[in-house]
Amino acid sequence: xxxxxxxxxxxxxxxxxxxxxxxxxxxxxxxxxxxxxxxxxxxxxxxxxxxxxxxxxxxxxxxxxxxxxxxxxxxxxxxxxxxxxxxxxxxxxxxxxxxxxxxxxxxxxxxxxxxxxxxxxxxxxxxxxxxxxxxxxxxxxxxxxxxxxxxxxxxxxxx
Amino acid sequence: xxxxxxxxxxxxxxxxxxxxxxxxxxxxxxxxxxxxxxxxxxxxxxxxxxxxxxxxxxxxxxxxxxxxxxxxxxxxxxxxxxxxxxxxxxxxxxxxxxxxxxxxxxxxxxxxxxxxxxxxxxxxxxxxxxxxxxxxxxxxxxxxxxxxxxxxxxxxxxxxxxxxxxxxxxxxxxxxxxxxxxxxxxxxxxxxxxxxxxxxxxxxxxxxxxxxxxxxxxxxxxxxxxxxxxxxxxxxxxxxxxxxxxxxxxxxxxxxxxxxxxxxxxxxxxxxxxxxxxxxxxxxxxxxxxxxxxxxxxxxxxxxxxxxxxxxxxxxxxxxxxxxxxxxxxxxxxxxxxxxxxxxxxxxxxxxxxxxxxxxxxxxxxxxxxxxxxxxxxxxxxxxxxxxxxxxxxxxxxxxxxxxxxxxxxxxxxxxxxxxxxxxxxxxxxxxxxxxxxxxxxxxxxxxxxxxxxxxxxxxxxxxxxxxxxxxxxxxxxxxxxxxxxxxxxxxxxxxxxxxxxxxxxxxxxxxxxxxxxxxxxxxxxxxxxxxxxxxxxxxxxxxxxxxxxxxxxxxxxxxxxxxxxxxxxxxxxxxxxxxxxxxxxxxxxxxxxxxxxxxxxxxxxxxxxxxxxxxxxxxxxxxxxxxxxxxxxxxxxxxxxxxxxxxxxxxxxxxxxxxxxxxxxxxxxxxxxxxxxxxxxxxxxxxxxxxxxxxxxxxxxxxxxxxxxxxxxxxx
Numbered sequence: 001x002x003x004x005x006x007x008x009x010x011x012x013x014x015x016x017x018x019x020x021x022x023x024x025x026x027x028x029x030x031x032x033x034x035x036x037x038x039x040x041x042x043x044x045x046x047x048x049x050x051x052x053x054x055x056x057x058x059x060x061x062x063x064x065x066x067x068x069x070x071x072x073x074x075x076x077x078x079x080x081x082x083x084x085x086x087x088x089x090x091x092x093x094x095x096x097x098x099x100x101x102x103x104x105x106x107x108x109x110x111x112x113x114x115x116x117x118x119x120x121x122x123x124x125x126x127x128x129x130x131x132x133x134x135x136x137x138x139x140x141x142x143x144x145x146x147x148x149x150x151x152x153x154x155x156x157x158x159x
Numbered sequence: 160x161x162x163x164x165x166x167x168x169x170x171x172x173x174x175x176x177x178x179x180x181x182x183x184x185x186x187x188x189x190x191x192x193x194x195x196x197x198x199x200x201x202x203x204x205x206x207x208x209x210x211x212x213x214x215x216x217x218x219x220x221x222x223x224x225x226x227x228x229x230x231x232x233x234x235x236x237x238x239x240x241x242x243x244x245x246x247x248x249x250x251x252x253x254x255x256x257x258x259x260x261x262x263x264x265x266x267x268x269x270x271x272x273x274x275x276x277x278x279x280x281x282x283x284x285x286x287x288x289x290x291x292x293x294x295x296x297x298x299x300x301x302x303x304x305x306x307x308x309x310x311x312x313x314x315x316x317x318x319x320x321x322x323x324x325x326x327x328x329x330x331x332x333x334x335x336x337x338x339x340x341x342x343x344x345x346x347x348x349x350x351x352x353x354x355x356x357x358x359x360x361x362x363x364x365x366x367x368x369x370x371x372x373x374x375x376x377x378x379x380x381x382x383x384x385x386x387x388x389x390x391x392x393x394x395x396x397x398x399x400x401x402x403x404x405x406x407x408x409x410x411x412x413x414x415x416x417x418x419x420x421x422x423x424x425x426x427x428x429x430x431x432x433x434x435x436x437x438x439x440x441x442x443x444x445x446x447x448x449x450x451x452x453x454x455x456x457x458x459x460x461x462x463x464x465x466x467x468x469x470x471x472x473x474x475x476x477x478x479x480x481x482x483x484x485x486x487x488x489x490x491x492x493x494x495x496x497x498x499x500x501x502x503x504x505x506x507x508x509x510x511x512x513x514x515x516x517x518x519x520x521x522x523x524x525x526x527x528x529x530x531x532x533x534x535x536x537x538x539x540x541x542x543x544x545x546x547x548x549x550x551x552x553x554x555x556x557x558x559x560x561x562x563x564x565x566x567x568x569x570x571x572x573x574x575x576x577x578x579x580x581x582x583x584x585x586x587x588x589x590x591x592x593x594x595x596x597x598x599x600x601x602x603x604x605x606x607x608x609x610x611x612x613x614x615x616x617x618x619x620x621x622x623x624x625x626x627x628x629x630x631x632x633x634x635x636x637x638x639x640x641x642x643x644x645x646x647x648x649x650x651x652x653x654x655x656x657x658x659x660x661x662x663x664x665x666x667x668x669x670x671x672x673x674x675x676x677x678x679x680x681x682x683x684x685x686x687x688x689x690x691x692x693x694x695x696x697x698x699x700x701x702x703x704x705x706x707x708x709x710x711x712x713x714x715x716x717x718x719x720x721x722x723x724x725x726x727x728x729x730x731x732x733x734x735x736x737x738x739x740x741x742x743x744x745x746x747x748x749x750x751x752x753x754x755x756x757x758x759x760x761x762x763x764x765x766x767x768x769x770x771x772x773x774x775x776x777x778x779x780x781x782x783x784x785x786x787x788x789x790x791x792x793x794x795x796x797x798x799x800x801x802x803x804x805x806x807x808x809x810x811x812x813x814x815x816x817x818x819x820x821x822x823x824x825x826x827x828x829x830x831x832x833x834x835x836x837x838x839x840x841x842x843x844x845x846x847x848x849x850x851x852x853x854x855x856x857x858x859x860x861x862x863x864x865x866x867x868x869x870x871x872x873x874x875x876x
Contacts, residue, residue, distance in 0.1 A: 019449065030405070030447065035397035036390020038570075040521050041603040045813035048521055076390030089388040096380050096779060099787055100252030101387035102521040102570030108388060127821040134813065136521050137252050137571055138790030139783065140824040 005069050009034065010078025020066035025049045027065045028075060036076035036105045040134065047133030050106040050113075051075050057113030059132075076105040079112070088112050091150035092143070099137035107133050111147050120151055178611035178668030181580050182440050182587075224286040224545075226302075230313075232285050233306040234263070236351040240334050242267060242274045244303060247287025248295045249279035249542055250568040251576070253843050254780035255295050257382045258375075261777060262300050265375040266307035266367055268332035269347065275382075279566035281548045289543035291574060291669060293742040293841025296776060300839055304366040312364060314350045321345070369774035369835035376833075378779030383568075395540045395567050396525045396600050403527070404433065406588040406599035407451035409441035410609065413464045413806030414665070420461035426454050433592045444588045444597045468664060469804040474512050477617045477638045481659035489658045491646070499632025499653025503623025505692050506632075510619050511681040513640055513869045514800035515612040515665055519818055522570020523606040528585035529596040534561040535589070539582040540569035550579040551586055573791070574669035575610055607811035612801055613670030614663075616640020618681035628695050630704050635682065641674025644741040644848065647682060649704040665803060671788070672844040675741045676795060676851060680869055683737035683852035688865060697736050697856065698723055707740070709771055709834075713747040714738050716830050717769035721749035731756055733861025737852035743840030744772035748789070748849035751825075752857040759862075759875045761797060763823070763854055769830040770846050773837035785829040785846040792850030794819045798872045 007014040009032065016031050023042075028034040028051070037060055040048030044059040051060045052074040079086040085093065088111050098104045107130065114121060114129035121129060126147045135143065227233070235243040244263045250256040260274040267274075277283055279290070311331045318336040319326035322343060330337045337344040369376065386392040411418075418439045426434050426443075432454040433444040443454040468476055484490045500506060526539035535557065541547050544564040552559040569576065585599040601609070616639050623632040630651035637645055639661040646656055690700035698718055705711055718736070725734045731754040738747035751765040770785050798817045802809045810816045829846075855866045858875060868874045 022449065026448065029397070030399075033399055035393065035399070038394075038522070039396065039600065040523075041813045043603070043812060043814055046521065046603075080389055085385075085388065092388045093380070093384045096384065096783060098252075098381070098384075098387055099254070099783055100520070100522070100569065100571035101384075101392065102394065104387050105390040130821050134521060134818060134820065136519060136573070136791065136818065137783075138787030138819070138824075140790055140819075140821055141786060141827055142783070144821070 005066055007065070007068065007073065008070060009073045010075060011072075016065065018065055021064045023061045024051070024063045024065050024068055024073070025060040028060060034075050034077050038102055038105060040103070040106075045132070045134070046103070047106040047110055047130075048103055050109040050133070052109060052113055055113070055116060057110045074109075076109060079108065086112070087153040088115065088146075088150040091146040091153065095142045095146035095149060097142040097146040098139050103133060103135045107135065107143055111150060114147070115151055121147070178578050178666050181578070181609065181666070182438070182583060227285050230306050230310050233303065234267075234310055236310075236347050238348055238352075240269070240273055240346060240348045242269050242347075244274060244276045245284045246276060246278055246299055246303070247281075247284040247545060248299060249290045249544065249566040249572075251290060251540075251542060251572040252569070253290075253295070253784060254381060254777065255290075255299075256568065257379060258296065258776045258780055259299055259303060260382060261375045261377070261379060262303045263307050265372050266304045267311050267347075269334040271374050271379060273334060278568075279544045280563070281544050281565075282563040286545055289546060289577065290572075291542055291577065293744070293844050296772075296839050296841045297743065300776060301366070305364070308364055308366045314347055317350045318345050369839075372774075375776050376774070377777065379777060380779065393567055394522050394525075394570050395527060395538050396522055396570070398527045398538055398567070398598065400527065400529070400596045402595040404444040404446060404588075404592055404595050404597045405448040405451055406442055406444040406585055406597045407448060407455055408584050408599065408605075409443075409455045409458065409460065410605065411439070411462050413462075414467060415806060416462040416464045418460060419463045420459070422459035425457040425459070429454055433588060433597075435588055435591050437587060440584070440587060442584060442588050444592055465806065467806040470515075470800075470802050473515075473615050473664065474617050476664065477615065477661050480661050481638050482661065484657060484659065489642070489660070491656045492654065494653035496632050496634055496653050496655050499651070500621070500623045502625060502631045504626040505689065506621070506623045507685065507689050507692055508619075508621045509685060509688065509865075509867055510617065511677075511684060511867045513616040513618070513677040513680065514873070515615045515667070515803070516670070516795050516799040517607055517612055517801055517816065518573040518575030518610065518670060519607065519813075519816065520571040520573060520575055523601040523603060524576065524581040524610060525598070525600040526582040526585040527596055527598045528582065528589035529594070530586070530589045530592070531594050533557060534563070535586055536563045536565070537582045537586055538565045538567060539585075540572070540576055541566055541579070541582065542572050542574075542576045543579075546577075547579040547582045550583060554583060555586065555590065573671040574613075574673070577669055578611065580609070603813065604811045607801075607816060608808045611666040611668040613795075614640050614665075614667035614674075616674065616677045618677060620681055620685045622685055622689050624689050624693055628693055628700055628703050630689075635678075637674065637678060637681075640677040643673035644675035644678045644739060648707055648710055648740050649686070649701070650706050651704070665801070671791065672741070672847045675739070675844065675848045676792070677869070679737065679739045679848040680851045680855065683739065683849065684855050684865070684867065687735070687737075687852070687856040687859065691859065696724060701736070701738065709745045710738060710740050710747075712832060713745045713769040713771050716832060717747040717749050717767050720769070720828055720830055721751075721765075721767040723749060725751070729753070731861050733857040733859065735853045735856030735858070735860055737849040737856060739845075739848050741845050741848060744770065744842060744845040746770050746845050746849050748853040750850075750853040750857040752854060752861060754858060754861045754875070761854065761858060761872060761875055763793060763797070763825040765826040765828075766850065766853070767828045767830070768846060768849070769832060770842070771832035771834055772840040772842045772845070774835045774839045775831060775833045776839055778831055778833070781831055781842055782829055784842050785831065786827055788844070788846035789827055789829070789850055790819050790824055792847040793823055795869060796851035796854050796871055797823070798870045800870050800873060
């Protein structure tokens with residue numbers, strides 16, 4: 001039943017042999033070793049597995065791998081370039097916006113998606129944008145601070 | 160400060176609430192120099208440094224182990240000047256990897272960047288009973304200071320000998336020993352190269368007082384933050400050793416179900432599956448998770464289930480099934496309750512209940528186990544690696560030295576990762592996998608169902624106050640939930656406090672703060688009721704009955720920041736206060752809420768909390784812990800509750816078990832009081848305790864309705 005499925009992840013092309021309805025998350029983690037995307041619930045409720053599909057945040061535990069064949073996928077591993085952190089990663093680091101940090105990859109990917117769609121979100125829009133991501137350690141205020149910092153630096157970079 | 164350590168014996172009901180093992184299987188150091196480079200450790204014995212003796216309950220009862228006295232067991236100085244600290248504590252998000260490195264750097268006199276920590280690896284770190292009870296800071300900080308101080312003094316002695324100088328005139332710091340007179344200096348790495356085994360540390364070996372700290376006490380960021388923001392940190396769930404198999408366990412349909420029929424003939428032909436049945440344990444391992452699941456799905460099994468009580472019946476059950484107090488420590492009396500009640504101008508009696516809740520750490524329980532040549536290696540997110548080692552050794556009949564448990568920095572625990580379950584299951588599968596490593600990651604449903612819970616509790620309180628507002632009598636009975644913070648911190652002459660044990664209904668164990676949250680909820684709600692009954696201001700009433708200066712200090716600091724007393728600006732607004740102390744730290748929380756008129760839904764708009772835990776080791780990490788505990792506390796206060804019926808959990812998903820999300824988070828202020836004159840206490844638990852009663856008391860202020868059950872929303876809506 002397995003067929004070769006072409007994937008484009010972080011600008012790199014792969015072909016994987018997997019049952020077509022396998023959630024993308026398991027292919028990323030178990031087959032490709034891209035373990036930065038986390039399993040947290042398997043029902044799209046926690047956001048720990050968030051990746052960008054054609055630039056938009058999606059729960060990779062909820063997408064069948066064959067549904068993303070050939071479409072550009074960005075995971076946390078593809079965010080920093082040549083050792084330089086993405087502004088959102090840098091903002092999370094500067095704000096110390098984590099404790100156990102298991103939710104951090106998903107938070108960062110959701111934030112990137114949010115800021116790409118809305119470079120200057122209001123606090124309410126940040127809450128709305130991250131409402132689907134669970135942080136059990138309670139780093140929420142720092143995460144909001146990080147998003148606000150990143151919004152500033154994304155703007156700064158564009159100028 | 161001599162840096163000696165108190166002898167510490169855990170009271171299990173106060174520091175631990177122990178979950179029993181889940182499976183009954185029928186089946187039956189010190190080589191780190193190879194890894195870290197030879198010849199650079201200091202082999203001296205540190206005096207008085209190993210008095211710390213933690214004990215913890217395990218399957219064989221209480222476990223004791225001598226802590227090593229050699230400096231080299233705790234500290235290693237590398238050729239390049241890198242200092243490595245070895246501690247058995249686990250990093251679970253509470254930031255010990257950073258705070259312990261700060262402590263070593265501060266005392267030894269090296270740059271913070273040059274210190275790294277090896278944590279929670281039974282093969283290379285000293286024994287540790289577990290990362291719990293807010294014990295990491297109060298035990299490991301003085302231990303590492305003592306060791307680092309002795310090492311520093313030895314290096315100074317060594318330099319003094321070499322230069323023929325007086326040791327007292329030399330200066331140690333910045334990774335080297337310097338002679339200010341001659342300007343000569345030697346790096347620690349050069350000095351440690353020499354054999355200093357014969358050196359004895361000085362008899363008097365004071366460690367730095369907090370007022371002289373330079374690196375400790377600073378808000379340094381998490382040491383390996385970059386690994387986390389790039390997704391490169393490897394949690395247990397992320398490990399992929401060569402030849403990895405994925406494991407899956409066949410779970411019974413309900414708690415306590417036993418396997419009465421088992422037919423694996425449909426799986427027999429599958430050569431790529433490792434199948435294990437051992438008693439009621441059934442599991443499979445295959446090259447993919449789907450492969451293991453497919454094999455289990457082919458089994459023909461029958462379970463015998465037991466009728467069990469449901470959440471609707473739990474509180475009467477707890478009351479009716481309490482065991483008589485067998486031990487003195489469960490029942491404490493002072494003065495005469497009858498006299499105290501007779502002297503009271505106002506008396507008040509109430510019952511409080513607290514629901515079962517789940518830890519729900521975002522990284523579920525998981526382990527990777529490998530069995531080679533009669534030896535196990537297990538990587539696992541656990542708070543008790545040495546207990547996991549001992550469990551594995553006992554269950555698989557191997558010597559403890561043939562079991563190595565390594566804890567990768569873990570996706571949180573909150574008291575929930577004390578048991579060995581995932582490690583034992585992965586090891587049981589690995590035992591049959593012919594040397595291939597087996598990874599087992601619990602699903603969220605398994606995590607919510609088969610882990611253990613913060614126990615439910617029923618608490619009955621009677622209180623009396625005199626006409627002048629002074630407490631005259633206090634009677635407090637906790638059924639089942641636990642003894643943490645059961646004693647009132649308020650001054651009262653006539654007291655009865657009793658903890659009533661009840662046989663477990665659901666598998667229960669430690670949870671951040673243990674029963675301190677339940678006991679504070681009952682006590683601080685009752686105190687609020689007494690104040691309101693007497694027409695007194697809730698803060699003034701507390702202060703009038705409080706002589707503990709540290710608790711007064713947090714109350715006053717938080718009240719000042721909150722602006723107590725406050726005038727209502729709108730109809731359904733309310734303000735509440737609660738305070739307490741436990742495990743050597745103090746907390747006061749003020750809440751501002753609004754109550755939605757129709758639905759009675761509680762909206763927490765602002766929380767102000769003051770916290771004091773002695774000398775602060777890392778104010779940034781501490782603030783993160785305090786704010787995090789406040790937010791986590793919102794869940795148990797407002798809406799978290801495990802629903803169960805007939806041995807099944809009916810809300811074992813994040814879609815049905817609500818945890819705090821961004822929209823639930825109010826404006827939060829944390830005020831940290833730094834008491835440099837008091838030894839540092841732990842801070843992971845106490846900041847959660849006063850959140851629920853502060854909100855409940857604010858609800859009364861808003862509505863004149865008293866809530867007596869956690870979660871509050873279950874009673875208000």
